[in-house]
Structures are given as C-alpha cells and as structure tokens.
Amino acid sequence: MASPDSFLDMEQRNRLPTLFEVLSRRTLAPVDLFSFYIYMRDQQRSVDYLDFWLDVSQHMSLCRHYVRELRRSVLVATPDMERADNERSSAMLENLENLGDIPLVEAGPSRLHHNEKDRDADHRLSAFLRSEGHISSHSPQNSVGSQQSAQRTPSNDPRPSTGNGNGGDSNSPGHTVGRNDIRASAEKILYTYLLPGSEREIILPETMVSTCINLIEDDGRDDPEVFDPAKDYVFQAMERDAFPGFLQAKALGNLVPLSILARLAFALISFGGGFWGAFYVVLRNKPRHIRCWVILPFVVASYFIISYQYKIDPVMAFIGYSEYTFMNWAPIREPYVRKLLNKRAVVTALIAFLTATALSILFIFVPGTML
Template identity: 85%
Template sequence: MAASWDNHSEMEHRNRLPTLFEVLSRHTLAPVDLFSFYIYMRDQQRSVDYLDFWLDVSQHMSLCRHYVRELRRSVLVATPDMERADSMHSSAMLENLENLGDIPLQEAGPSRVPGSEKDRDANHRLSAFLRSEGATSNHSPQNSLGSQSAHRTASPDQQPRPSEGTFNGDSPGHTVARNDIRASAEKILYTYLLPGSEREIILPEMMTSTIINLIEDDGRDDPEVFDPAKDYVFQAMERDAFPGFLQAKALGNLVPLSILIRLVVALVSFGGGFWAAFYVVLRNKPRNIRCWVILPFLVASYLIVSYQYKIDPAMAFLGYSEYTFLNWAPIREPYVRQLLNKRALVTTAIAFLTAAALSVLFIFVPGTML
C-alpha cells in the first residue's frame, strides 16, 4: 500500500517526461502509460513482439519471485524447530532461502538504468538460488496448478497485454510449482527465440544461441538466462520506438489516420474558402458579405495546424487524447496535460491568425464587377 502511494505521489510531482523504464514498470499514467505504449508499438511501430517479449520475461521474473516466497513460507511452516537439526536437506534449503534476504517486489531495471543496482543484486541472488536448487527438485507449497499457469499468464492471444495483472506476493492468486517456472522459460524460448518460431524477434545470433543452450542443454530456467536479450530489447525500444511514442503522445493527441483525414479536409476547406473569396471579390460584394469567408478559412486553418502539429487543440483543452481512431481517453499524466495545453494554446493562436489574415486580405481588397 505504501509503495502504491509513493508511486502515485511520484506521478503527481514528476515535472518531466517519463523514461521508458518508468512506462514499462507501470509508473506512468495515460496517455504515456504502458497500455498506450503497447497500442503504439502494435499499430504504428509494428514491432509489438519486442514489447511482448519484455512483458513475458518480466512475468517470468514475477513467477520466480512468487515461487521463492511461497517456498520460504512452506519450509518455515512444514519444518518444526525440533526437526530442523535432523533434516539436512530442509536445513540447507532454509539457510539458502534466508540468505536470499528480502525479495524485491519491483523489477530491476536494465543495466543502463541507474539506481537499480540493489534490485539487480537481489535478482542475481534469486537466480543463483534457482540454479542451485536444480531441476531435480519439484517443490510446491501446495498442490500446484501445474505448468498451465505459465501458459495462461503469457498467452499471446490475450491482447492488449498491459491490462493483465502480475503476480503479487502479498496476495497470490495461486501457488507456483518448479515446473511452472520451467514451462514459462520454455514458452519464451519457443515463442520468441528459436529460429522460425511463432513470433521470432531479431537478436544477435550469438546471444540467441547462448540462451538456447542454457535452457535446452544446461536445463536453466532462472531469470538471468534472459537478461542479455532483455537489455538488448530495452535498448532497441528506447532508441527506435520510445522517442516517437513521446512525440506522438506527449506532444500530440492524434493518431496517424486522424492526422491524414484532417489534411484532406483542410485542403478541401481551403479550396472552398478561396473559391468563395474570389467570388465575392470578383462580384464586388459588400464587406459585410465578404466577412463570411472567414468560416471556411477558420476551419481550414484549424485543421492544417492540427495536421502540422499532430494535435487537436479543442480536445487537448478538454483533456483527451486519441489512442486509436476516434477512441479518446482522458489525459491523466499531469506534466503531459500541461504540455498539451500549452501547445494547444499556441496552435489555436496560429490557426486564428492565419484565418484572420486571409479573411482581411479578401475583405478589404478592392472589388471588381465581371
């Protein structure tokens, strides 16, 4: 509860644009939240498989944390004090679990993200424990649901992914067996990494071969197996996709199809405005009639500026952003709303001045009768 309150307070007082890791960690609000980033990667970047890989690896880490926390509880409950001295296996396991220390609920950031060294160290100890435990043991705090849980939590058919919940050690939905972790690691391997797999992502060949060997030959399923690939995918998204996402969602509030439609309508409106303007001038109409040409010019200017800056000023003032065509959602990130309001104010002024300048030109130009 305290962590949730701290995250909310951070969102309220963040006077900057978020980082990619903050978005992936669900520490941001619409329209720069994980759901919006997923939609952007799917519809505009056309590389949602990279984001799905990141989410599945993060889910795998959550699965491992959940398993170890439940295992620690089960060992403490199932091994009475008087029996610990007689049970070398239980004593050794309990000692290893105690050496893990506190298992962080939050995810450690990639190696390039500063300030997450403590979490990465804890995750390293978690992976070391899973490796030492080995594939021969099949501990479960209770009867597990089996490997089906790993497949259910990472099914590629359930999209968009970010709306799904993650494992939470404070209120687990079900227990996790060692086989679940193995099934989760294999699912990631068969879905994203094997050549010709269903949703293969492009990684360096040496990196892919190493991960395949670690899982298939060495029998590893700890989270550190995927760390190099996870760092690589993070850097690729940060370099190639995230700047465009911020440009589209933090500095604008329209999707590409809406932007294109506005350009078409703006050109039609400009055509109609110029036709009407030349008509009233060449027919020598009085100025009170010529004033009506401001309407098509105003519509055209508004839409062309909206196209140019990728923002609908009216919707920005109302506090809405378009995440898919004609689907609007409230802007909840405070700093983004401030940015969009400022840009909306500037674009409205530009549109009004453009329409006024064109209208004045044709209102006061001397008329002639043809």
C-alpha cells in the same frame, strides 16, 4: 500495479517519463503502458519486442512469487529437527534463510536501471533457483523444493497488463506458483520469441540467441538471468528507436496518424472552397458584408491545417482528451503532459486564428473587380 509512492511521484514529476517508468506502470494516460502498447502495435509495428519484455518481466514475477512462498512455507512450517534430517534439505533451507524476503517490485533492466541492492537481490534469486533445480534433479525424494512442488499443481498467474499473458498453466488453489510454472514460462518465451522460425521471432544477435537456447535446453536453466542479455538488448532498442516517437506523439500531440491525414484532407477541401468563394466575391465585386462569409471556410481550413502540422487538436487538448485509436478518445491523466499539451494548444490555436484572420482580411478589403 503502481504503488501509492508511484502515484505520489506522478504528482511531483515535472518532466516527461522515462521508458522504465512507463513499463513499470508508474505513469498515467496518455503515456501509460496501455498507450505505449497500442503505439508499438499500430505505429511502430514492433509489438513483439514489447510482448517479449512483458513476458520476461512476468517470468521474473513468477520466480519471485515462487521463492517468496517457498521461503515462507519452509521457514514457518518445517520443524528444526526435520531441517537437520537431510543434508541437502538443510543446505536448501540455509540458502532460503540467506536469500531474505524477496521484494515484489517491477522487474527492470538487469544493468541499466537497477540499483546495487536490486541487482544483488536478483542475482541471489537466480543463484537459488539454479541450486534448487540442481538439487531437485539429483534427489527428488529428499529435496525440500521437490517436496513443496509435489504438494502443488501449477498455478495460473496471468500477466496484469496488455499483451498476451504468459503465466504458467495451472490449477492449484491459493494462487501458488510451482517450479513447473517457472520451467513452462521459460520454455514458452524461448519457443515464442527466440527460436529461429518461431511464431513471433524477434531479431536479436545470433550469439545471444544461441546462448539463451543452450542455457534452457542443454543446461536446464529457467532462472531470470537466462534472459537478462536479451532483455537489456530489447530495452535499449525500444528506448532508442520507439520511445522518442511515442513521447512525440503522445506528450506533444494528441492525434493518431489516420486522424492527422483526415485533418489534412478536410483542410485542403476547406481551403479550396474558401479560395473559390473569396475569388468569386472579389471578381463579382460583392459588398463587404457578403465577403465576410469567407471567414468560415478559412477558419475551418486554418484549424485543420494547423492540427495536421503540429499533430494536435487544440479543442480536445483544452478539454483534456487524447486520441489513442482513430476517433477513440481518453482523458489525459498525466499532470505534466496535460500542462504541456495545454501550452501547445494555446500556441496552435493562436497560429490558426492569425492565419484565418489574415486570409479573411485580404479578401474582404481587397478592391473588387466586376468581370
């Protein structure tokens, strides 16, 4: 969920959003994450890449919640004498203290949009999970992490966005996250998107996929850094191939492809009727007050042909609506996008008016011929 600061940025942002701002839910309709998901599903036909990104981000959130809860419960509830009772437990507690408080912010690309502080925090988080998993696998009876996980059952942490939620299946109260949730989440991402022949396999470099498979299956890792190369690759692919078209469709227009084609059909029908009526009144030498009726089909035809050409419905843009699926309209809430669409609506409406006026004047005032 976007923070209050994010909504403040929306009001102050006098530009189109970036892909990371869309993915981190810092934008509003029609350039929000929901609209981008529909665009990837219906127009780009590559929604699996976006789902992979969302699932990896959800995995990062699970890891952060797990370490955050573990740190707080251990540092608050564990007596000092008990901390010193076991060497491995003491080492883990020291790691937790050094880890600091984990910020619950939206996960982003590991190398592209993180500042140094966020990158260091994510690195320390992954390092702790690797060390905690190693300690747990060697001493399940004495490890603090194992003791904490044993007191919990996995929790359900569904994705708070569009797409298929991939939080670990769990039944524990209090929305706690267990280590089993993290492992299940990592394996589900692997089996859903990365393994050759998987249900929703995405195309990634072969070396990247094999490395990820080895880290999870052979090395037993489930920390977020396992997916960083694939996550960055998918982000760059969406940023390069899909996001420009999304902005073109949603920030510079307010129609979906099927609606655009329907407007072309209406325009051609209206032009056919308009020209038929215009030639009829001219060739029959009808008076000008009768010829004025040709204005109607030309207005309709000009409006729809301009809507088709510029992929925008001026009337709907003026009243502040954008089409996200065929004949389903939603209010435009992003301030800069609304201003941009209003400007384009004025221009397209003016072009449509001039086109209809020119055609109407031509057939109203041209000398008639009686055949």
